[in-house]
Amino acid sequence: MKTQELLNRYAAREVDFREANLAEAILNSVNLSRADLSR
Secondary structure (H helix, E strand, C coil), X not given: CCXXXXXXXXXXXXXXXXXXXXXXXXXXXXXXXXXXCCC
């Protein structure tokens, strides 16, 4: 998942990213405190 897609989904109140592949996402200075990023 690319950075903008992640941010758009998070802004739409999606918080379950357990199965998301974030290898391409650049997340410097991004607050995802409500997100579930576990695997």
